[in-house]
Every structure is written in C-alpha cells, then in structure tokens.
Amino acid sequence: MTLGNAQKGGGKVWLVGAGPGDPGLLTVRGLRALERADVIVADRLGARAVLDGLAAEGVELGAEIIDVGKLPGHHAVPQDAINALLVQLGRDGRNVVRLKGGDPYVFGRGGEELAACQDAGVEVEVVAGITSAISVPAIAGIPLTHRGVATAFTDATGHDQIRDLGGGRDHTVVLLMGVGTLAHSALILARGERGADCPVAVVEDGFGPRQRVTVGTLASIAEQAAARGIRSPAVVVVGDVVRLSPYAPAALATLDTSTFDPLAAPATSPTGKAHLS
Ligand code: SAH
Numbered sequence: 001m002t003l004g005n006a007q008k009g010g011g012k013v014w015l016v017g018a019g020p021g022d023p024g025l026l027t028v029r030g031l032r033a034l035e036r037a038d039v040i041v042a043d044r045l046g047a048r049a050v051l052d053g054l055a056a057e058g059v060e061l062g063a064e065i066i067d068v069g070k071l072p073g074h075h076a077v078p079q080d081a082i083n084a085l086l087v088q089l090g091r092d093g094r095n096v097v098r099l100k101g102g103d104p105y106v107f108g109r110g111g112e113e114l115a116a117c118q119d120a121g122v123e124v125e126v127v128a129g130i131t132s133a134i135s136v137p138a139i140a141g142i143p144l145t146h147r148g149v150a151t152a153f154t155d156a157t158g159h160d161q162i163r164d165l166g167g168g169r170d171h172t173v174v175l176l177m178g179v180g181t182l183a184h185s186a187l188i189l190a191r192g193e194r195g196a197d198c199p200v201a202v203v204e205d206g207f208g209p210r211q212r213v214t215v216g217t218l219a220s221i222a223e224q225a226a227a228r229g230i231r232s233p234a235v236v237v238v239g240d241v242v243r244l245s246p247y248a249p250a251a252l253a254t255l256d257t258s259t260f261d262p263l264a265a266p267a268t269s270p271t272g273k274a275h276l277s
Helices: 028-036 044-056 079-091 110-119 132-139 182-191 221-228 240-244
Strands: 012-017 039-042 064-067 095-100 123-127 152-157 171-176 199-204 212-217 234-238
Touching: 012 028, 012 079, 012 110, 028 095, 028 123, 039 044, 039 079, 044 064, 044 095, 079 095, 079 110, 110 123, 132 171, 132 199, 132 234, 171 182, 182 221, 182 234, 199 221, 199 240, 212 221, 234 240
Parallel strands: 012 095, 012 123, 039 064, 039 095, 152 171
Antiparallel strands: 171 234, 199 212, 199 234
C-alpha cells in the first residue's frame, strides 16, 4: 500500500489541459491551478504559448517553470523522467501543475502521469482541456458534426491503422500528428467509402502565428501539402464538413471537383461562405 497525501504532508499534482495555445481557451479551473502552483512542468505545444499569452496579458504566475517540451521526433525529456519528476515534486510538498497541450487524455499520456502519481501516493487531479482535435478545426470554420452533413467523428493519429476505419464522408476523421504520414493516410482513406474526391482540410499551427488552412481532396492533399510546405503541428480533417469552411474554394464547397485545381486554390484567405449542394 502506498502512503496517501495527507500522511505524507505532501503537495499535489494537477494535470492541466492548456488547450490549443490561446490563453482564452484555458479553463478557469486550469487558470486557478496555475495561480496556486509553486512549479509548472510545461510541454512545448500549447502549454508554452498559453504561459507566454498569460504573461502578455499581465497575469503574473509566481511559479518556477520547468520546460519538458518535446519537438516532433525529439523527446527532450523521456516520459519516465517526467513521471518521476512529478512524483518527486509532489513528495517534496510542492503544488505542481503539469501543463499539457490540448486535453491531457487525448494523445497526451495523461493517464500514465496520473497512474505514476497514484502509484507513488501523490495526490493528483486532472483538469480537462480543450483538445486541438476539436478547437483547431473550429478556428477554420469546420464543425466536426453538422446536421445533415456529419453525424459522427473519429479522432486518430497519422500512425494509427486507419485502414479499418469505417464510415463515409458523413463520418468525420480528425488526424493528429498526421503531417508526416499525410500521403499514406489520404491514400488509405480514399480507397474506402469516402472516395478520392472527399474534402480534406489541413490546419497548421491553430491559434498561432503560423496558422494556415489548406483545403483539398483526398486525391490532391498530399501534392498540396508538398507544394505549400505544410509543417507540424497540424490537424487534418476529412469529410463533408470541410465544405462548410469559409476556406473551402467554391468548386470544392459544392463538390464540383471537375473545376477544382488544388494548386491554384487561394486557401490562405477565405473565399466566401461555402454552399452545400
Ligand atoms: N493532447 C493534445 C494532442 C497532443 S498530440 C490535444 O488534446 O490537443 C500533438 C498533436 O496535436 C500535433 O501533432 C497536432 O496534430 C495537434 N495539435 C496540437 N496543438 C495544435 C495546434 N495549435 N495547431 C494544430 N495542431 C495542433
């Protein structure tokens, strides 16, 4: 049996979802935890931008900040070491916020950090965040479900076995960590019920300074991504809901793909409201 927090007189760890990077999309509960924290263990994606944004708004946090940020393919601090750090800080009696991009439980390894704290008898609480899977499409004007257009959505990563993902264009697919595998994912999804002319949007750096929206089809998106130098972080959205985006070129908005030239598409600025045919 492990010792509980009360017995240790220890601190507490809050696993806080920072949202996609805009301080306005941090929860009030998350902000309260940050204000109470002695130490903040921060990720790179989302978390860092929120801390910088709060500072720019004049919100002063007294906490020490430990950056454990990970670049894609570049694990600055291994997960085991992060778990051990949280446990140690908690045992030292500190109030710790583990600030994670988006939501801690959506491809965020929050469950592992929770378990590490619980196993060590360190008090721990999860504060949900706004996941990029939903908020980044939203900033591009894409609802994941829409009456008469899509009734379900699936969130997966570019590394998953999306081959077996069922459903048609009315079942939206959201891919995180999907830039490196975009061409492969598009090919697999095009072979299924969705078809090669199914609309796709890639939203890079949502809420950030490099925010950019590229709209195409499963057939065209890999070429567009290469031509435009699409980079991580980005959210990929596949399905008919993409037609609702103001960034969808008119031809794609009506699904008249015969006149759609992906490389000519002026996808950095809205081309007007999309129409459903
Ligand atoms: N827990 C996070 C996801 C972590 S996985 C969440 O709930 O949002 C990291 C992936 O999230 C990135 O590869 C990218 O696909 C996506 N992502 C996170 N923030 C993003 C942003 N601001 N813009 C675009 N994609 C983002």
